[in-house]
Amino acid sequence: xxxxxxxxxxxxxxxxxxxxxxxxxxxxxxxxxxxxxxxxxxxxxxxxxxxxxxxxxxxxxxxxxxxxxxxxxxxxxxxxxxxxxxxxxxxxxxxxxxxxxxxxxxxxxxxxxxxxxxxxxxxxxxxxxxxxxxxxxxxxxxxxxxxxxxxxxxxxxxxxxxxxxxxxxxxxxxxxxxxxxxxxxxxxxxxxxxxxxxxxxxxxxxxxxxxxxxxxxxxxxxxxxxxxxxxxxxxxxxxxxxxxxxxxxxxxxxxxxxxxxxxxxxxxxxxxxxxxxxxxxxxxxxxxxxxxxxxxxxxxxxxxxxxxxxxxxxxxxxxxxxxxxxxxxxxxxxxxxxxxxxxxxxxxxxxxxxxxxxxxxxxxxxxxxxxxxxxxxxxxxxxxxxxxxxxxxxxxxxxxxxxxxxxxxxxxxxxxxxxxxxxxxxxxxxxxxxxxxxxxx
Numbered sequence: 001x002x003x004x005x006x007x008x009x010x011x012x013x014x015x016x017x018x019x020x021x022x023x024x025x026x027x028x029x030x031x032x033x034x035x036x037x038x039x040x041x042x043x044x045x046x047x048x049x050x051x052x053x054x055x056x057x058x059x060x061x062x063x064x065x066x067x068x069x070x071x072x073x074x075x076x077x078x079x080x081x082x083x084x085x086x087x088x089x090x091x092x093x094x095x096x097x098x099x100x101x102x103x104x105x106x107x108x109x110x111x112x113x114x115x116x117x118x119x120x121x122x123x124x125x126x127x128x129x130x131x132x133x134x135x136x137x138x139x140x141x142x143x144x145x146x147x148x149x150x151x152x153x154x155x156x157x158x159x160x161x162x163x164x165x166x167x168x169x170x171x172x173x174x175x176x177x178x179x180x181x182x183x184x185x186x187x188x189x190x191x192x193x194x195x196x197x198x199x200x201x202x203x204x205x206x207x208x209x210x211x212x213x214x215x216x217x218x219x220x221x222x223x224x225x226x227x228x229x230x231x232x233x234x235x236x237x238x239x240x241x242x243x244x245x246x247x248x249x250x251x252x253x254x255x256x257x258x259x260x261x262x263x264x265x266x267x268x269x270x271x272x273x274x275x276x277x278x279x280x281x282x283x284x285x286x287x288x289x290x291x292x293x294x295x296x297x298x299x300x301x302x303x304x305x306x307x308x309x310x311x312x313x314x315x316x317x318x319x320x321x322x323x324x325x326x327x328x329x330x331x332x333x334x335x336x337x338x339x340x341x342x343x344x345x346x347x348x349x350x351x352x353x354x355x356x357x358x359x360x361x362x363x364x365x366x367x368x369x370x371x372x373x374x375x376x377x378x379x380x381x382x383x384x385x386x387x388x389x390x391x392x393x394x395x396x397x398x399x400x401x402x403x404x405x406x407x408x409x410x411x412x413x414x415x416x417x418x419x420x421x422x423x424x425x426x427x428x429x430x431x432x433x434x435x436x437x438x439x440x441x
Contacts, residue, residue, distance in 0.1 A: 005311060008316045012329065029274075044201045046198075051207060052070050058194075071211070125400075129158075150188055229241050245381065248277045254343045281320055281323060331353050337355075
């Protein structure tokens with residue numbers, strides 16, 4: 001007989017809490033990025049003052065292999081594509097097509113506004129010059145992260161794109177061949193066999209003769225990658241500090257326990273710190289989901305990892321009085337992935353404010369979004385969905401304003417600017433305006 005998967009139970013029935021209180025009611029896994037920042041300081045310093053040999057040494061220390069090539073040879077990338085299972089290639093090409101189609105709709109147009117006659121302002125969306133995309137290589141293989149990072153960068157027309165992924169002992173110090181094959185499918189040939197904090201440092205500082213510095217680093221990673229992003233933010237821009245993956249499910253009595261359990265398991269598969277949270281109005285569904293978890297978890301390949309995640313403090317079944325209360329809980333929790341298994345899908349979805357992505361109904365599980373829905377799977381974690389968005393074309397663009405005033409429009413507004421400059425005790429600002437009225441010598 002299988003041991004029960006004792007996922008924690010939180011009963012919020014009969015309580016009416018603030019968003020902050022709901023947020024505190026559902027714990028998250030501890031993620032001590034500050035401690036990790038101390039640990040990575042010497043790594044960042046070694047990369048900053050080192051060379052390609054430094055990266056080889058770090059790979060040997062942390063990945064257990066010393067790559068012959070830090071920059072992956074083009075021939076190895078092409079060979080990985082040649083060796084790729086045809087079915088996997090078709091699946092990747094299909095998914096890339098859907099991701100590209102959705103992200104092409106995110107392209108930004110130039111905005112032109114005439115404030116007054118003769119005064120024009122344009123906002124142009126200009127891609128960053130160079131990006132470094134990080135693709136993890138730990139407990140799983142993530143070709144999906146290659147396409148989720150590369151496609152929006154390409155649509156944004158970023159002129160220089162580089163990828164880093166950890167070297168693998170099983171593949172002679174190269175990144176996983178499926179990752180390399182996906183790079184080939186997308187036409188990316190600047191690929192580095194570098195993982196962890198040292199990859200972020202390489203992108204930020206550059207390595208002479210090997211890798212030019214980048215302006216932006218995106219992509220998920222472990223706590224040390226997150227710490228390096230935090231430490232180097234400012235020198236580079238970042239998308240986010242990605243934490244453990246999480247799924248929230250809001251369900252009423254119409255939900256099917258087997259499907260809900262399968263979806264919780266799917267995200268718990270990522271990591272022992274992954275969060276799986278079910279919020280439901282149905283005590284019967286809660287009981288049935290527990291039964292399904294106990295039945296299904298032992299049958300999965302990564303059952304020990306999944307069981308650890310599901311029974312951790314960051315996972316829970318939460319009982320609420322109503323779907324409305326469940327919405328409040330979920331808006332407080334701000335899940336990376338939020339599934340809705342409720343009768344009134346559109347009505348409930350319209351009230352969701354905080355989520356990385358919302359998956360509506362039984363035919364839109366998170367797994368679909370992880371690979372082939374067309375949406376991006378690089379999403380805010382740890383409650384950051386209350387203020388941040390997932391990766392998009394916008395991530396790789398910066399809005400630049402272009403201001404043009406003719407003499408008449410300038411003359412009309414000059415006194416206003418001078419008045420405000422003097423009010424702020426910045427008279428030289430006003431003098432820069434009045435200088436335009438001085439007679440030319």
